[in-house]
Amino acid sequence: MNPALLSRGRLAVWGGCLALAFALPLVLKSGFVISLLCQIGIMVVFSLSYNMLLGQTGLLSFGHAVYYGLGAFATMHLLNAIGKGGGPLTTALLPFAGGLAGLAAGVLLGYVTTRKAGTTFAMITLGIGEMVAACSLMFPAVFGGEGGVSGNRVVGKETVLGFSWGPQVEMYGLIVLWAFACTVAMFALTQTPLGRIANAVRDNPERAEFVGYDTERVRFLMVILSGFFAGIAGGLSALNYEIVTAETLNAHTSGVVLLIAFVGGIGFFYGPIIGAILVTVMQIVIGGMTHAWLLYFGLFFLFMVLVAPGGIASLIAVQRALWQAGLFRRMLPHYLAVALPVLVLLAGLVGLIELGYALLSGDAGVGAGDTATKVLGMQLHLNAPGPWLTALAVTGIGLMLTRWIGGRLGVAWNATLATLHGDKQ
Amino acid sequence: MEFVAISLLNGITYGLLLFMLSSGLTLIFSMMGILNFAHASFYMLGAYFAYQISTWVGFWPGLLVAPLLVGAVGALIERYGLRRAHRFGHVAELLFTFGLAFVVEELVHLIWGKSSVDYKIPVELDGALFTLFGTDFPIYKGFMMLVSVGMLVALYALLTRTRIGLIIQAALTKPDMVEALGHNVPRIFMLVFGGGTALAGLAGVIGGNAFITEPGMAAAVGSIVFVIVVVGGLGSLGGAFIASLLIGCIQTFSVALSISITDVFALVGITLPDGSQVARLTITQLAPVLPYLLMVAILIFRPRGLMGSRES
Numbered sequence: 001m002n003p004a005l006l007s008r009g010r011l012a013v014w015g016g017c018l019a020l021a022f023a024l025p026l027v028l029k030s031g032f033v034i035s036l037l038c039q040i041g042i043m044v045v046f047s048l049s050y051n052m053l054l055g056q057t058g059l060l061s062f063g064h065a066v067y068y069g070l071g072a073f074a075t076m077h078l079l080n081a082i083g084k085g086g087g088p089l090t091t092a093l094l095p096f097a098g099g100l101a102g103l104a105a106g107v108l109l110g111y112v113t114t115r116k117a118g119t120t121f122a123m124i125t126l127g128i129g130e131m132v133a134a135c136s137l138m139f140p141a142v143f144g145g146e147g148g149v150s151g152n153r154v155v156g157k158e159t160v161l162g163f164s165w166g167p168q169v170e171m172y173g174l175i176v177l178w179a180f181a182c183t184v185a186m187f188a189l190t191q192t193p194l195g196r197i198a199n200a201v202r203d204n205p206e207r208a209e210f211v212g213y214d215t216e217r218v219r220f221l222m223v224i225l226s227g228f229f230a231g232i233a234g235g236l237s238a239l240n241y242e243i244v245t246a247e248t249l250n251a252h253t254s255g256v257v258l259l260i261a262f263v264g265g266i267g268f269f270y271g272p273i274i275g276a277i278l279v280t281v282m283q284i285v286i287g288g289m290t291h292a293w294l295l296y297f298g299l300f301f302l303f304m305v306l307v308a309p310g311g312i313a314s315l316i317a318v319q320r321a322l323w324q325a326g327l328f329r330r331m332l333p334h335y336l337a338v339a340l341p342v343l344v345l346l347a348g349l350v351g352l353i354e355l356g357y358a359l360l361s362g363d364a365g366v367g368a369g370d371t372a373t374k375v376l377g378m379q380l381h382l383n384a385p386g387p388w389l390t391a392l393a394v395t396g397i398g399l400m401l402t403r404w405i406g407g408r409l410g411v412a413w414n415a416t417l418a419t420l421h422g423d424k425q
Numbered sequence: 426m427e428f429v430a431i432s433l434l435n436g437i438t439y440g441l442l443l444f445m446l447s448s449g450l451t452l453i454f455s456m457m458g459i460l461n462f463a464h465a466s467f468y469m470l471g472a473y474f475a476y477q478i479s480t481w482v483g484f485w486p487g488l489l490v491a492p493l494l495v496g497a498v499g500a501l502i503e504r505y506g507l508r509r510a511h512r513f514g515h516v517a518e519l520l521f522t523f524g525l526a527f528v529v530e531e532l533v534h535l536i537w538g539k540s541s542v543d544y545k546i547p548v549e550l551d552g553a554l555f556t557l558f559g560t561d562f563p564i565y566k567g568f569m570m571l572v573s574v575g576m577l578v579a580l581y582a583l584l585t586r587t588r589i590g591l592i593i594q595a596a597l598t599k600p601d602m603v604e605a606l607g608h609n610v611p612r613i614f615m616l617v618f619g620g621g622t623a624l625a626g627l628a629g630v631i632g633g634n635a636f637i638t639e640p641g642m643a644a645a646v647g648s649i650v651f652v653i654v655v656v657g658g659l660g661s662l663g664g665a666f667i668a669s670l671l672i673g674c675i676q677t678f679s680v681a682l683s684i685s686i687t688d689v690f691a692l693v694g695i696t697l698p699d700g701s702q703v704a705r706l707t708i709t710q711l712a713p714v715l716p717y718l719l720m721v722a723i724l725i726f727r728p729r730g731l732m733g734s735r736e737s
């Protein structure tokens with residue numbers, strides 16, 4: 001094993017993250033923040049498990065929610081089954097059962113899906129995901145039909161170390177423990193021979209086969225293991241929300257985890273963690289402000305695909321490399337210069353989209369077709385051309401300025417990168 | 426007999442509509458090597474454009490204009506989006522179309538609202554074409570068949586009988602050579618993408634009022650079209666044709682059959698133990714799953730699809 005694996009710096013980062021996760025609810029005491037943190041913890045495990053496929057093995061899956069959802073349902077049924085006979089200790093261990101359910105699903109479905117890689121794999125997982133989602137509505141006794149299955153995570157009266165997992169803070173502690181254990185396990189997996197070979201299968205399957213590895217088997221193993229961790233995430237979500245609906249295993253959930261992992265950055269282990277934090281916070285904060293949240297998110301995703309396909313983690317990594325080479329100072333003025341036109345462009349676009357929403361689909365409080373709305377305290381008349389022209393003009397100016405200053409940024413960027421790589425050689 | 430005849434007609438109508446979608450998808454796939462996840466979104470756009478045009482000037486202009494508009498949108502997206510994503514590889518392209526499907530659905534929410542719109546069959550095409558075993562066969566279904574078959578014949582003629590069709594076919598297999606001969610291959614790509622999306626748009630124009638025009642229609646059809654492409658064999662137009670008709674018929678037949686799995690097994694002389702939930706499911710309830718089961722079966726027993734020439 002690589003001796004640097006347990007280096008002091010790395011241990012400090014892991015320990016720091018754990019300490020921070022436990023310290024956060026002590027500082028931010030509001031219930032809203034704690035349930036937000038719970039959601040983040042679950043998504044971190046889920047998106048990391050997704051990245052085991054996309055980032056590490058190069059398998060683009062459109063049906064990852066199947067493992068998450070099945071893990072959640074298994075956990076919920078077990079929770080209801082142990083009912084009064086169980087105790088807090090068994091409750092705390094239940095996500096493991098969810099993981100086993102995800103693992104079993106991985107064995108069963110992975111056998112079919114992993115025969116092929118690449119585009120075919122993507123399509124097959126899409127089909128399998130749709131199949132499981134359609135099946136879930138056929139068996140209301142297991143999946144609870146439209147209403148889902150609900151339960152109560154507080155079982156029995158006794159406690160372990162004083163925890164019954166009833167209060168949200170205790171649940172948060174449980175999620176942190178599980179999320180931390182899973183993250184460490186998934187990181188350790190990347191360092192094992194299997195994790196390394198998975199990378200080889202991603203980069204050059206032909207060569208991996210020549211060396212003597214069965215690529216199909218490697219893909220199969222990775223799907224099984226990834227299903228296990230997704231199942232744990234599902235189990236945590238079952239305990240956290242105390243309800244599981246058929247929605248947890250449909251295509252939408254699969255899509256969201258893909259977006260999260262990609263936006264965070266699939267090329268880095270910590271990328272999906274960034275994605276999970278960012279997207280969950282954005283979802284709650286921006287989603288609370290506007291109904292157009294999904295549209296903004298979709299556009300943001302398209303922007304990331306076209307401009308930074310490595311995700312946020314890759315942007316951070318490049319800046320770090322620049323910083324270490326002492327070149328960051330050269331880029332900083334350009335970053336600052338481009339920030340202003342981008343803000344102008346964003347303001348214009350947001351204005352247009354919000355005006356459109358207010359006029360066409362009827363925002364909260366404003367009926368569809370209403371002619372006036374309030375934005376930031378300003379009374380706007382939607383039928384008058386004024387607000388529209390302003391928004392259009394702002395967008396146009398922003399676009400022009402962004403192209404102009406962005407072009408100069410691009411030139412400087414390429415020059416700096418050339419220097420960076422030149423220094424390395 | 427009556428049931429079989431009517432269901433077969435309905436199945437073929439639906440199958441032909443599905444083929445208009447899957448043919449565009451197959452063409453785009455075999456040319457650019459990417460699966461357009463947003464293909465069904467263009468189908469939805471076609472339906473919504475046609476609805477919007479029909480509220481202004483009626484159905485017939487929409488039949489012509491809406492597919493062209495969709496094709497133009499598709500070509501623009503290829504030029505300014507996909508081509509850019511292409512530099513980052515296939516996964517980026519796939520993700521781009523995936524995000525596009527997401528954005529299109531949200532835009533449809535934004536512009537036309539979250540519930541279905543009232544996109545009607547034109548009055549001229551309302552009514553029965555002929556009566557078979559006492560059941561009317563609507564004119565509109567005949568019209569759908571006519572448009573689909575006409576479109577397919579035109580597509581076939583374009584691909585095999587014209588100069589541009591020959592260049593497209595050549596660019597499918599040997600893009601470098603075609604480029605060396607002085608043809609603008611990126612522009613051909615843009616044309617094929619626009620053409621494929623226009624076909625999807627046309628399917629939306631004639632399918633939107635036959636079924637329902639709502640924001641969920643893209644997701645409902647999208648995964649079925651992917652099943653067709655896998656079952657037929659990636660990149661094979663003939664396979665896509667057979668698979669479309671097959672899936673169209675499977676879906677119409679299974680929706681209309683209300684016998685349970687126990688009955689099916691009883692037909693071949695096997696008595697299932699009574700009482701389990703699986704045994705009591707009817708074929709109708711199974712209908713949404715059947716195409717996917719077919720796909721899984723194909724993948725296990727014939728991984729390259731019905732007519733696929735290569736294993737990808």
